[in-house]
Amino acid sequence: MPPIGELPLDATRAVRLYSEGDGLRIVIVSNGVEGLTMTVADRSPDTIQRIAKVVREITLRQAAPPPPPVPVVLRDPIAYGKEAASTHKHFLGAYTIRRTDRGTIVDPSPDGRTTGTCDRCGVSISNVYVFTDPKAGTRMHVGIDCAAKMGVPAEELRRARRYFSDVAQEHERTKRRASAEAARAAEAAERAARLSANAALVEELSMMRNHPAVTAWEVEQIDRAVATVASEGPVWLEEDVSERMERMRDRLAAIRDRISLCETSGLVAGDKSGAIKGEFRVYRKPIVYEPFRYGGAPTYVNFLTDDAGNAFVYKGTKGAAFGSRIRATFSVGEADVRDGLTSTKLYRPRKATIADTAQGEQGPEGEWIAFDEPREVWREW
Numbered sequence: 001m002p003p004i005g006e007l008p009l010d011a012t013r014a015v016r017l018y019s020e021g022d023g024l025r026i027v028i029v030s031n032g033v034e035g036l037t038m039t040v041a042d043r044s045p046d047t048i049q050r051i052a053k054v055v056r057e058i059t060l061r062q063a064a065p066p067p068p069p070v071p072v073v074l075r076d077p078i079a080y081g082k083e084a085a086s087t088h089k090h091f092l093g094a095y096t097i098r099r100t101d102r103g104t105i106v107d108p109s110p111d112g113r114t115t116g117t118c119d120r121c122g123v124s125i126s127n128v129y130v131f132t133d134p135k136a137g138t139r140m141h142v143g144i145d146c147a148a149k150m151g152v153p154a155e156e157l158r159r160a161r162r163y164f165s166d167v168a169q170e171h172e173r174t175k176r177r178a179s180a181e182a183a184r185a186a187e188a189a190e191r192a193a194r195l196s197a198n199a200a201l202v203e204e205l206s207m208m209r210n211h212p213a214v215t216a217w218e219v220e221q222i223d224r225a226v227a228t229v230a231s232e233g234p235v236w237l238e239e240d241v242s243e244r245m246e247r248m249r250d251r252l253a254a255i256r257d258r259i260s261l262c263e264t265s266g267l268v269a270g271d272k273s274g275a276i277k278g279e280f281r282v283y284r285k286p287i288v289y290e291p292f293r294y295g296g297a298p299t300y301v302n303f304l305t306d307d308a309g310n311a312f313v314y315k316g317t318k319g320a321a322f323g324s325r326i327r328a329t330f331s332v333g334e335a336d337v338r339d340g341l342t343s344t345k346l347y348r349p350r351k352a353t354i355a356d357t358a359q360g361e362q363g364p365e366g367e368w369i370a371f372d373e374p375r376e377v378w379r380e381w
Helices: 045-063 154-161 163-197 199-209 216-231 243-264
Strands: 005-008 013-020 023-030 033-040 090-100 103-106 127-133 138-142 275-289 299-305 311-316 325-338 341-362 368-380
Touching: 090 154, 090 163, 127 154, 154 163, 163 199, 163 216, 199 216, 199 243, 216 243, 243 275, 243 299, 243 341, 311 325
Parallel strands: 311 341
Antiparallel strands: 005 013, 013 023, 023 033, 090 103, 090 127, 127 138, 275 299, 275 325, 299 311, 325 341, 341 368
């Protein structure tokens, strides 16, 4: 059914009237689309005018801009005077104002405000303490004497009194930590530089450490050597070394030899008589077993090798120092397999001599004749 009339409200909205029996059906139209609908029983001209007036008022109210926001007036966060000071009992922090020849130096304030005047009494101050009133949201900058008169709790007042000493101590701790960190960083850089400068040696030690036949004791010695390279350098390779470095040098040489022998050594068979004759080198320090009873001789476990890369073990009453060379005939025994190394056991040394260094010799008449240089001599072992 077509409308019997239409009342425009604005450029986009209007009210359409439809006949509904004895009354009217009223439809709100927006951009040509019908929306809200209402029905009235009276279709007199006065009723239609009243409806149009009400719809216009609603439309104007909806289109009106929102009221401007009510401005918020912030309260001054700073309080002044003795009466106000009685409620400021929470210590926030402190700062210092220092006057020097180059001008005034002001430390950062805990609330961003700085002043050289006490908010309680108005006296000039250089050490400024900030107290707050949490309920009022206000703060006061005062001197320590006024702080003691404000009824501040004892613990808060103690915090204020030791604030500057605590800050100084923390500053000193921070300096020490920074100095220690710088020293550690410098030391780490020096250690890295030493390791880099001795990269070939460190790589060799690493390969020894990763060998499948390496023992836990040998790993410990290699790790100590790498740590020494990092902290001091390969000082055990120098000519004049301490006893500690001399032991490290001998142990590393023994480890290097033992690991190498693991690759080459096997059971060595003797001649027809079951003997072997040759020159042997002591590749590690012997193990010494003290006698069980007084007056007995100690027992030595000597670790030997030959030029062919075979390892031997001789256990007896004769001992030889690390690096010594021995010429002898031994009886050959069974294999000794230990920690990945196959060694041949030796027994009953005969015609055994050991290399020694002589500084001189006795002449035909018993006089001592010194050599120009030390000479190697072979003596009975």
